[in-house]
Amino acid sequence: MQQRVDFLVIGSGIAGLSYALKAAEFGKVMIITKANEDETNTKYAQGGIAAVTYAPDSVEKHIEDTLIAGDGLCDEKIVRIVIEEGMERIQDMIRWGADFDKDETGKYDLAREGGHSEYRVLHHKDNTGFEIERKLLMQIHQHPNIELHTHLFALDLITQHHLGEEVTRSTGGIECFGVYVLNLKTKKVDTILSKITLMASGGAGQLYKTTTNPLIATGDGVAMVYRAKGTVNDMEFIQFHPTALYNPGESPCFLITEAVRGFGGILRTVDGYDFMPDYDERGSLASRDIVARAIDNEIKKSGGEFVYLDCTHLDPQKFAEHFPNILRKCKSIGIDPFTNYIPVVPAAHYMCGGIRVDEYGASDIKNLYAAGECACTGLHGANRLASNSLLEALVFSHRAYEQSVKKISDIRYREDIPDWNADGTTEPKEMILITGNRRELQALMSNYVGIVRSNVRMKRAMDRLRIIYGETEALYERTVVSPALCELRNLINLSYLVVKAAMQRTENRGLHYNSDLDANKSSRID
DSSP: EEEEEEEEEOOOSSSHHHHHHTTTTSSOOEOSSSSSSSSTTTGGSOOEOOOHHHTTOOOOHHHHHHHHHHHTOOOOOHHHHHHHHEEEEEEEHHTTOOOOOOOOSSSSSOOOOOOOSSSSEESSSSHHHHHHHHHHHHHHHHHHHHHEEEEEEEEEOOOGGTTOOOOGGGGGGOOOEEEEETTTTTTTEEEEEEEEEEEOOOHHHHHHSBBOOOTOOOOOHHHHHTTTOOOEOOTOEEEEEEEEETTTTOOSOOOOOEEEEEETOOOOTTTTTOGGGGGGGGGGSOOOOHHHHHHHHHHHHHHOSSSSOOTTTEEEHHHHHOOOHHHHHHHTTTTOOOTOEEEEEEEEEEOOOEEETHHHHSSSSEEEEETTTTTSSSSTTOOOTHHHHHHHHHHHHHHHHHHHHGGGGGGGOOOOOOOOOOOBBBBBSTTHHHHHHHHHHHHHHHHBBBBBOHHHHHHHHHHHHHHHHHHHHHHHHOOOOHHHHHHHHHHHHHHHHHHHHHHHSSOTTTBBBBBTOOOOGOSSOO
16 A cells, blocks of 8 residues: 655654654654554653753853763854753743643742753653653644654655665766655555655663663664665664662663752662762762763672662652652552662663754755754764753754745655565564574673673674574565564664774773773763
């Protein structure tokens, strides 16, 4: 089956939904997602959105905090764009119904998180992402020009490669004509042609065994763009959230938002020692890369499996008001934060790299834009400042919308797009070949390319990746496509990009720490 739309949005998080609501005023929009409509990384974003709201905060302070967190690799022009335009984009969210907490005077109740010099994080209790996702979906369902289709798995971007055409810069470069999708209900591969495509497919936390990301976070969009010969940048910078709740057997991990430390929570060793001042003068409010490495180091020194987050000294009533879901979760597993320390562990959380885009969200594949976690805009550099990601998604989805509606009338559909070719493929005889390789992939990434890396570990990861890649590609060639197989392929592509980028980086920056590098040449050693 072939369908045609003006704007195709892949992903139903904050970037995709906010883009769709604006683009729908200029044409027909189709949003596709491989799972339920609200199953996105946005939904799990507890902390909030960082933006300059009141004095003594200022745009310059927010810019400085972002640049410091990014460890010298941020694009300062992009940082300024996002922060200067951020509050206006948050006003869009408020007009769409998002409800951010206010204090008794009616002013926004701003939180502070690691790396921030001021209180500037707007939030809705401790489930801000859930609130945003819910209100955006309400708007989406009321718009007559938007179709939202669940359980459609995007397989590949349609480009000249599918037409057998040779592509060079002199011939106009690579162009996106739409996407092939696997309909998980009919089990058939359909073709969706679009004039403009926005990739808003989220992150890739499932590269690792321990992650705060949902099961759907398998890097599909970045892998599709990579296979289509688009440019991907900064994949070595994988952010581990320092404080996921240690609860063996639970996946994804439950996130203990950084705002708890901003509220006064203190990290302690299993012996009760306040260790963070040994690593950074900001203590428990240092940026995420520093805190995660410090926790990793303390765990290795003790031989244990976690450290503690101490909230026993905090006001119980105010804690319950600000963090009701965290309190409920802790008590459900027998932890009372007012009398017990909370066991925490770092978990893969955010992908700072991704599809390279310009200041308008345009990739180097014609008519393909990207926004949200799958995009590499230059904002985060080597390490994302807490709560800057939702802000970035809003700003870049808006900029992509502004740019794409200007050119939509000049774009024509290709009439010669072939159907998906499944000749010679059969149903897989043993799913263990897929599930086993996925577990092995997550183990090697966790063990060899995690918070701390080394040359030997990365080489071992690359050697084993080549074996897994060969096995999986051979299986793909002869097997009917399935979500499990396609997610495995995408995770392998992403793993290769992470390992390759990490091996090529010759200095320690932000989230990338290679223990073999000369300490004197490293900009941040803990």
